[in-house]
Amino acid sequence: MSDGKVTIDVILEDGSVGKGIANLKGLGKGADSATSSLKSMVGALGLVKLASKAFDVLKSSMDGAITRFDTFQKFPKVMKALGFSTEESKASMDKLADGIDGLPTKLDEVVGTAQRMTSVTGNLDKSTDATIALNNAMLASGASTADAARGMDQYIQMLSTGEVDLQSWKTLQETMPIGLQKTAEAMGFVGETAQRDLYQALKDGEITFDEFQDKLIELGTGTGELAELAKVNSEGIATSFGNLKNAVIKGLANTITKIDEVVQKVSGKTIAQQLDSLKGIINATFDAVNNSIEKVIPLI
Numbered sequence: 001m002s003d004g005k006v007t008i009d010v011i012l013e014d015g016s017v018g019k020g021i022a023n024l025k026g027l028g029k030g031a032d033s034a035t036s037s038l039k040s041m042v043g044a045l046g047l048v049k050l051a052s053k054a055f056d057v058l059k060s061s062m063d064g065a066i067t068r069f070d071t072f073q074k075f076p077k078v079m080k081a082l083g084f085s086t087e088e089s090k091a092s093m094d095k096l097a098d099g100i101d102g103l104p105t106k107l108d109e110v111v112g113t114a115q116r117m118t119s120v121t122g123n124l125d126k127s128t129d130a131t132i133a134l135n136n137a138m139l140a141s142g143a144s145t146a147d148a149a150r151g152m153d154q155y156i157q158m159l160s161t162g163e164v165d166l167q168s169w170k171t172l173q174e175t176m177p178i179g180l181q182k183t184a185e186a187m188g189f190v191g192e193t194a195q196r197d198l199y200q201a202l203k204d205g206e207i208t209f210d211e212f213q214d215k216l217i218e219l220g221t222g223t224g225e226l227a228e229l230a231k232v233n234s235e236g237i238a239t240s241f242g243n244l245k246n247a248v249i250k251g252l253a254n255t256i257t258k259i260d261e262v263v264q265k266v267s268g269k270t271i272a273q274q275l276d277s278l279k280g281i282i283n284a285t286f287d288a289v290n291n292s293i294e295k296v297i298p299l300i
Contacts, residue, residue: 061245061252062252064106064245065248065250065253065255066256067106067108068250068253069253069257069260071093071107071108071111071112072093072257073272075092075111075115076090078115079092079115079118079124082118082122082124083122084124088124089124092114092124092125092128093111095129095132096110096111096114096132099131099132099135099136099221100132100135103135103136103230103231103234104234104246105135105139106246107250110132110135113134113152113156114128114131120156120159120160121159126213130213130217132227133216133217133219133221133224133226133227134151134152134216135148135220135230136179136224136227136230137176137179137216137219137220137226137230138151138152138175138176139229139230139233139234140176140178140182140226140229141176141177141178141179142178142233143175147174148175150171151171151172151175151176154171154172154175155168158209159213162208162210163209164202164203164209166199178226178229179219179220179226180195180198181195182219182225182229183198183212183215183216183219184197184198186215186219187201187207187211187215189201198212256271259271
């Protein structure tokens with residue numbers, strides 16, 4: 001004993017102390033190995049979870065991708081019936097896709113609007129530009145998807161007659177007030193009564209609906225003021241997530257298109273035609289099942 005400490009030396013002939021120490025060291029190494037294995041397992045589970053989330057994103061975007069794919073397949077056929085070539089239809093869709101890039105708008109929505117406008121006016125180029133301009137005017141005014149659809153319907157209704165009516169004009173004031181105000185000011189009407197004055201000028205025939213639409217296209221496409229406002233006023237987290245989903249939808253639709261091309265080259269049929277051919281097999285299967293049930297009924 002010295003300085004309040006007690007030191008005990010234990011020496012055994014069979015070396016059991018040394019073995020015990022060695023076992024303790026081995027246990028430490030085992031613990032390290034177990035810890036390392038546990039970390040690897042956690043990491044693997046993290047990767048599985050990440051892959052699962054990625055799959056969920058792909059799965060939730062599949063409907064949109066199929067809709068986009070179908071839109072690209074159907075639009076040229078509809079336009080061909082209206083007298084437009086496949087090249088003209090593709091140019092229109094490409095322009096629409098570029099026009100909504102970075103905006104929370106789906107391609108099938110604007111393609112549908114352009115198609116409706118073209119069926120009314122017979123002018124695919126102007127309908128494409130007007131669709132982009134209207135979409136930007138709605139977004140610049142902060143319209144919701146439902147409001148935008150309502151405003152589009154009323155606009156096309158006026159376009160079909162070439163005249164404005166008060167009810168339709170009020171709908172535009174509700175769904176694209178900033179768009180109307182900017183257009184009115186660009187056409188020389190200012191102040192609080194600018195929108196009403198523009199309506200009256202259209203009603204009296206001082207300004208034609210075509211002139212009104214041309215000014216809207218000027219402001220709502222390219223580097224026009226409404227086109228710039230649409231990007232600024234639609235910024236937000238929800239829009240960013242929407243843009244990410246739209247990017248996934250676009251990528252999946254392109255993948256489906258490539259697969260469809262391969263399937264056609266190999267089998268001579270599109271994916272849609274291949275799926276339709278399964279209908280006969282399914283019908284035959286259910287017919288067989290139903291016939292079997294009918295034969296069992298008397299026995300029961």
